[in-house]
Amino acid sequence: MPCSIKVDRRAKRDALDIVAGNPLAWAEIDLFLRALPSDPLPRNRREFAPAAFFVQLPCGVYVAWEIIGDMVRLVTLGPSHDILVRVLGVGRQKPRRSR
Numbered sequence: 001m002p003c004s005i006k007v008d009r010r011a012k013r014d015a016l017d018i019v020a021g022n023p024l025a026w027a028e029i030d031l032f033l034r035a036l037p038s039d040p041l042p043r044n045r046r047e048f049a050p051a052a053f054f055v056q057l058p059c060g061v062y063v064a065w066e067i068i069g070d071m072v073r074l075v076t077l078g079p080s081h082d083i084l085v086r087v088l089g090v091g092r093q094k095p096r097r098s099r
Contacts, residue, residue, distance in 0.1 A: 002037035003067075003074075003083040015090040018061055025059040029090060032063055040067055040074065040085045052088065054095045064088040064095040 019026035032055070035042075045053040051071060054064040067074065069083035089095060 001079065001081050003040050003069075003079045003085045004081055005033070005037045005085045005087070007033070007087040008089070011087045011089050018090060018092065022059070025057075025061055028057045028059045029061060029063065032057060033087065036065065036085055036087070038079055040065070040079060040083065048095050048097050052095075056094070061090060061092060062094055063090050 015029055019029065041053070042055060044055050046055070047053050048064070049066070051068070052064065052066040054062050056062050065085055065087045067083060067085055073080070074083050
């Protein structure tokens with residue numbers, strides 16, 4: 001069963017700004033976000049904070065998300081509806097570690 005997913009309101013707005021007039025970026029972001037609940041720990045992820053990750057899509061856009069829930073269970077048993085994947089941002093700049 002896939003994880004639950006929530007996209008931050010700011011991330012939605014930023015994604016819409018990026019994809020305006022760029023259908024390739026829209027297709028890549030859409031494909032990634034649709035796959036994320038079933039695969040919240042993709043191989044190409046990079047960690048930037050505890051339980052927070054990002055990837056750079058082929059179009060150059062970064063997508064950042066955090067996992068809320070039992071990481072051990074996620075790693076051992078796989079995705080489940082009691083794990084929340086919260087998309088933190090979509091942008092052209094690499095996410096930075098918060099202080």
